[in-house]
Amino acid sequence: MAEIQNRKKVSPEEEHPRKAFGLAAKDSSGVLSPLNFSRRNNGDNDVTIKILYCGICHTDLHVIRNEWKNAIYPVVPGHEIVGVVTEIGSNVQKFKVGDKAGVGCLVGSCHSCDGCENNLENYCSKMILTYNSIDIDGTITYGGYSDLIVVREHFVVKFPESLAMDKGAPLLCAGITVYNPMKTFSLDEPGKHLGVVGLGGLGHVAVKFGKAFGMKVTVISTSLNKKDEAIKTLGADAFIVSSDPQQIQAAMGTMDGIINTVSAKHDIVPLIFLLKTQGKMIMVGVPDRPLELPIFPLILGGRILAGSSIGGLKQTQEMIDFAGKHNITADIELIKADYVNEALNRLAKGDVRYRFVIDVGNTLTPA
Numbered sequence: 001m002a003e004i005q006n007r008k009k010v011s012p013e014e015e016h017p018r019k020a021f022g023l024a025a026k027d028s029s030g031v032l033s034p035l036n037f038s039r040r041n042n043g044d045n046d047v048t049i050k051i052l053y054c055g056i057c058h059t060d061l062h063v064i065r066n067e068w069k070n071a072i073y074p075v076v077p078g079h080e081i082v083g084v085v086t087e088i089g090s091n092v093q094k095f096k097v098g099d100k101a102g103v104g105c106l107v108g109s110c111h112s113c114d115g116c117e118n119n120l121e122n123y124c125s126k127m128i129l130t131y132n133s134i135d136i137d138g139t140i141t142y143g144g145y146s147d148l149i150v151v152r153e154h155f156v157v158k159f160p161e162s163l164a165m166d167k168g169a170p171l172l173c174a175g176i177t178v179y180n181p182m183k184t185f186s187l188d189e190p191g192k193h194l195g196v197v198g199l200g201g202l203g204h205v206a207v208k209f210g211k212a213f214g215m216k217v218t219v220i221s222t223s224l225n226k227k228d229e230a231i232k233t234l235g236a237d238a239f240i241v242s243s244d245p246q247q248i249q250a251a252m253g254t255m256d257g258i259i260n261t262v263s264a265k266h267d268i269v270p271l272i273f274l275l276k277t278q279g280k281m282i283m284v285g286v287p288d289r290p291l292e293l294p295i296f297p298l299i300l301g302g303r304i305l306a307g308s309s310i311g312g313l314k315q316t317q318e319m320i321d322f323a324g325k326h327n328i329t330a331d332i333e334l335i336k337a338d339y340v341n342e343a344l345n346r347l348a349k350g351d352v353r354y355r356f357v358i359d360v361g362n363t364l365t366p367a
């Protein structure tokens with residue numbers, strides 16, 4: 001951390017020669033407005049991508065409103081990026097100009113720590129996030145609510161030909177964030193029972209992966225109003241309203257694992273009781289306030305509570321190839337760039353089915 005803080009901060013305008021344009025939050029109001037900025041030239045190991053679509057993740061909202069107290073303004077959010085390669089460096093092997101490509105939450109890491117050596121760049125202490133992070137040259141990274149991005153090849157995934165680019169964009173964060181813990185904690189086996197808490201962007205994709213793995217999937221949500229869609233459209237097997245003690249009681253001890261995607265403070269005790277003996281609840285949602293964690297419900301039943309952060313690049317490619325094979329995409333509301341502030345306000349209220357995706361290529365135009 002000290003090392004990052006000591007790095008000289010230079011203005012991207014001084015450092016970078018390529019003109020770029022995007023939408024940025026300038027302060028914790030989180031309101032986005034146009035920003036002219038710049039990107040570095042395409043280096044030997046870089047891929048330049050013309051951005052066509054970018055999903056709106058709840059993390060974007062947490063960061064632009066400074067809910068995690070880590071915003072470096074101006075923040076150009078966006079880490080569910082899909083586009084077309086327009087330039088490659090001389091060392092680039094995986095891509096050629098014209099290829100479809102995806103970029104998720106990471107654009108850099110140290111390549112030499114235990115995490116990096118085990119394809120877990122997502123746990124590298126020097127990882128560079130796609131936005132709101134300090135890049136190797138000391139400049140601040142800017143994300144996908146913008147016209148183009150220059151990314152080291154290692155952090156770019158090949159986007160399957162069979163997937164729609166707009167509906168596929170959310171896989172770059174929402175997809176890998178749920179796929180990783182399902183694989184890591186053996187919650188990918190046919191016949192196992194998976195609970196998904198919070199039916200938003202991450203949650204609805206978790207339901208789809210769970211079904212593709214052949215699991216029984218139960219959605220646990222605060223209100224009944226998503227029940228029909230969860231079962232009929234998303235393919236869930238069952239639906240529990242978390243505030244109804246009778247429904248919780250009836251499902252106690254039945255789940256092998258739970259993926260918890262809730263973005264705000266909530267009561268996890270009833271959820272822990274849904275787990276079987278030695279069942280696992282994996283926290284992927286990031287509430288801005290601590291949750292209460294009584295220990296008895298964990299000890300009785302030897303239950304496991306864990307956390308998980310996005311995924312490494314190898315697994316991100318595996319995830320998106322799996323999605324391509326099984327035609328897993330997000331259910332999206334495709335929006336124009338000038339609707340972004342309204343979309344963010346709606347996301348804050350949970351009013352989205354199930355992911356906003358910005359039609360960057362067709363609607364983001366310089367001011």
Ligand SMILES: NC(=O)c1ccc[n+]([C@@H]2O[C@H](COP(=O)([O-])OP(=O)(O)OC[C@H]3O[C@@H](n4cnc5c(N)ncnc54)[C@H](O)[C@@H]3O)[C@@H](O)[C@H]2O)c1
Nearest residue numbers: 058059198199200201202262263264284285286309310350
């Ligand atoms: N761990 C990671 O690597 C990672 C990656 C991406 C996103 N996230 C985090 O995951 C969370 C979810 O992201 P998303 O994009 O799916 O958000 P989302 O807004 O699309 O979905 C969140 C869901 O939580 C529900 N919810 C909100 N407050 C609740 C409460 N108090 N009780 C119960 N349910 C509640 C909402 O109704 C919604 O269904 C965010 O906190 C985000 O920052 C983590």
Ligand SMILES: [Zn+2]
Nearest residue numbers: 057059173174
């Ligand atoms: Zn995200």
Ligand SMILES: [Zn+2]
Nearest residue numbers: 110113116124
């Ligand atoms: Zn590392």
